[in-house]
Amino acid sequence: MSSPEQWTHPEPGEAPPATAAAPTKEQVIAGLRATSEGGPDLVQLMTPEGERVHDERFDPWVEDVTADDLRNLYRDMVLVRRADREANALQRQGQLGIWVPLLGQEAAQIGVGRALRQTDMVFPSYREHGVAWCKGIKPQELLGIFRGTDNSSWDSQATRFHPYTIVIGNQVLNAAGYAMGQRFEGKVGDDNGEATVCFFGDGATSQGDVHEGFVWAAVYDAPLVFFCQNNQWAISEPTERQSRLPLYQRARGYGFPGIRVDGNDVLATLAVSRWALHECRFGNGPVLIEAFTYRMDAHTTTDDPTRYRLSDELETWKLKDPIERVRVHLVRHDMADQAFFDQIQADSDELAHELREFCVNMPDPPLESMFQNTYAEPNPALDAQRDEFLAYSAGFEGGER
Structure with missing residues (x-):
């Protein structure tokens, strides 16, 4: 034993x-x-108490971060959390079919999101609301997926943010292929190089698609950052039942570096992500980042976490809240006054109001939209199905049902 x-x-x-x-x-x-x-290899630059700690390897990656930058990171996290909480409430009130909360993972997502450049491509799973925010996608644009009115409403090429992927781990193969293309097209090799980031959870590391993505990215030196948000629970299965190794150590089996960062520390996540993206831009990828964090809410709104985890565990992680540690740091070092926090509160209230108004007033999509964007070329069989369905629907009062 x-x-x-x-x-x-x-x-x-x-x-x-x-x-x-x-x-x-x-x-x-x-x-x-x-x-x-989190273990001895955890990279941390700001403690849960808001104290700045130093790391010779990663301090240089955030030496340009100013007080304004910290305030902006704080604002990002507060607004993203407020949008998440409002969407969660909207689902409970029947306005959304489902919602996937990110409560507790704001620092992990904002840290890497603000490390990205416009030219970098992102392949999300279904919880990356904070990364979407950093890519310029409004929370309102996410709602159609969870209301069932569209698959995604943003231009993935313009935003460099792929549509959400519901199938666990499938986005890793897509990201590996895209990053291989960046390599083949010579878009790496200097500081102007491109990179791709792929997001998945700790549970997804048990999926074959993830390991296949590791193999392909490693063999072709793809400029790909594998960003694993280890929130400790793959729905109801704890991480220790997923792997005998800390997840970041799995990278060594594929021949590329892995690193574990405090995913509740936005400064450390920013530093580690900048380093990893830099490695990829210069052709030294791939890299695996394990953001060690915690899912404070349910896996989705169909889940009941009280059935499989203890309240004591939740209370322990509340003390490591990613937003609170930045707020304490800002106050302790006179980087923000009460007027700043009041303005953030007002901004979050306004965002929540706009999100709710948008959601409850979303129009139903036209019936024919379900047949659109299915094939790249016209398809006679699909066209016949569409025409038959529309003719059937027209027979009801009001012309559709």
Whole structure:
């Protein structure tokens, strides 16, 4: 039987492999301890108490961050959280079919989002509302997906933000192919190079698509940052039941670097993401980032997290809130006054109002829209189905149903 340390931080040759079908009590405790601490390799530049800590490797990547920049990062996180909370409420009131909360993961998403350049491409899963915000996509533009009125309303080429992907891990293959194209077209090699970032959760690392993406990106030195938001729960399965290794260490099996960052630390996430993107721009990719964070809400609004996790765990992570640590830092170092926080509150109230007004007044899409954008070329069979359906619908009072 492996030791508790082997379960969470094994090194080759240090201990025999685990043989139990289920972890022992000691292994579970070791896994929970690793979950709460993040391990010795965790990159952190700002503690939960708002204290700035230094890291020789990553300090240079944020040395240009000013007080204005920190205030803007704080504003991003507050507004994204408010939009998320409003959308969550809208779903509970029947205005959305489902919603995927990001509560607690704002720093992970804003940190990498603000490290991106306009030329960088993003392949999201379905929770990257904060990254979408950084790419200039309004929260209102996300609602059609969750109301069932469209697949995405933004131009993915103009925004460099691919539509949300619902199939777990599938976006990793798409991202690997896109990044390989960037490499083949010579769009890497200097500071003007392009890069791609692909987002997925800890549970997705058990999907074959993710590992295939790792293989292809590694073999072709694709300029691809694999950004894993480890929020500790793959729906109801904890991370220690997903992997015997810390997730960032999986990269070494494919021959590229992996790094674990405090995903509740927006400054550290910004620094690590800038470094990883720089590596990719110069042709040294790919890179795996594991943002060690926590999902404070349900997996989606169809999930009940009280059935599989303890309230004590939730309360512990509340003390590591990504927004609160920046607020404390700003106040402690006289970087923001009460007028600033009052303005942020007013801005978030206005955003919530605009989001609600937009949602409740969204028009129903025309019936024929479900047949559009299915094939690149005209398809007689699909056209016949469309015409038959529209003729059938016209037979009802009001012309459709």
